[in-house]
Amino acid sequence: SDHHLVYPISPDHMDWSSYYPAFVTTPEEDQANPVTDIDIDIGRARPLKKNVEVADIGCGFGGLLVALAPVLPDTLLLGMEIRTQVTEYVQERIKALRAQNPDTGLYQNIGCLRANAMKFLPNFFKKHQLSKIFFCFPDPHFKARKHKARIVSTTLNSEYAYVLRPGGIIYTITDVEDLHNWMVSHFDAHPSFERVPEEEQEADDCVKIMRVETEEGKKVERNKGPKFVALFRRLEDPPW
Numbered sequence: 407s408d409h410h411l412v413y414p415i416s417p418d419h420m421d422w423s424s425y426y427p428a429f430v431t432t433p434e435e436d437q438a439n440p441v442t443d444i445d446i447d448i449g450r451a452r453p454l455k456k457n458v459e460v461a462d463i464g465c466g467f468g469g470l471l472v473a474l475a476p477v478l479p480d481t482l483l484l485g486m487e488i489r490t491q492v493t494e495y496v497q498e499r500i501k502a503l504r505a506q507n508p509d510t511g512l513y514q515n516i517g518c519l520r521a522n523a524m525k526f527l528p529n530f531f532k533k534h535q536l537s538k539i540f541f542c543f544p545d546p547h548f549k550a551r552k553h554k555a556r557i558v559s560t561t562l563n564s565e566y567a568y569v570l571r572p573g574g575i576i577y578t579i580t581d582v583e584d585l586h587n588w589m590v591s592h593f594d595a596h597p598s599f600e601r602v603p604e605e606e607q608e609a610d611d612c613v614k615i616m617r618v619e620t621e622e623g624k625k626v627e628r629n630k631g632p633k634f635v636a637l638f639r640r641l642e643d644p645p646w
């Protein structure tokens with residue numbers, strides 16, 4: 407159950423400093439954001455030099471984050487995971503990788519947060535903040551689930567459209583063909599998204615990584631199961 411999960415009341419209230427300590431601004435670097443008396447009174451954290459731009463929804467044990475970290479070194483990536491112990495495992499994994507790479511700054515750009523990604527996504531991310539959202543092997547119990555409990559749905563797709571910038575990409579991969587068809591039909595039907603053509607999909611390095619580096623992708627590989635991939639581009643909002 408997620409009754410005791412805490413959410414920021416808005417993206418401006420989210421304290422990212424413990425997730426990306428190497429990206430926290432100092433008051434000297436960021437003269438536009440001087441420390442105020444109120445900041446000191448309430449212990450407000452310093453803002454980051456940049457915003458989180460990539461979200462891995464249901465990141466599991468963090469294989470995708472760890473593989474993408476050196477590929478997108480200047481981008482902040484966040485895994486969102488609902489299971490407490492899995493989240494803590496990923497946080498420890500990141501800590502260890504950072505400690506093993508003290509001079510390169512590697513792995514400073516990835517973090518993992520415990521959250522129910524089906525709720526309050528706009529509390530964490532501002533409108534159009536994200537450039538990529540990954541759904542890797544979501545919903546293993548797809549068939550048994552009720553429509554409204556599914557991670558891809560008409561309602562949730564509007565939330566994804568809100569946090570994703572025009573031109574941004576949704577990445578999906580699953581070994582469950584019915585789930586693949588469900589995700590394709592729901593993103594296709596949504597006015598904010600268009601399917602990315604296969605040629606462009608196959609040329610995307612993130613797709614190659616997503617196929618082989620997620621823990622679930624490796625399991626499917628061992629069992630010689632299928633992998634269905636689909637990408638969707640966030641369209642510009644129509645003029646009013």
Ligand code: SAM
Pocket residue numbers: 463464465466467469486487488489492521522523524541542543544545546620621622623
């Ligand atoms: N993406 C990883 C991979 O490909 O190896 C993990 C896939 S695993 C089958 C699905 C993950 O999604 C699980 O770790 C589960 O705890 C997480 N999950 C399910 N519902 C979620 C939700 N609403 N919010 C965040 N994480 C969720």
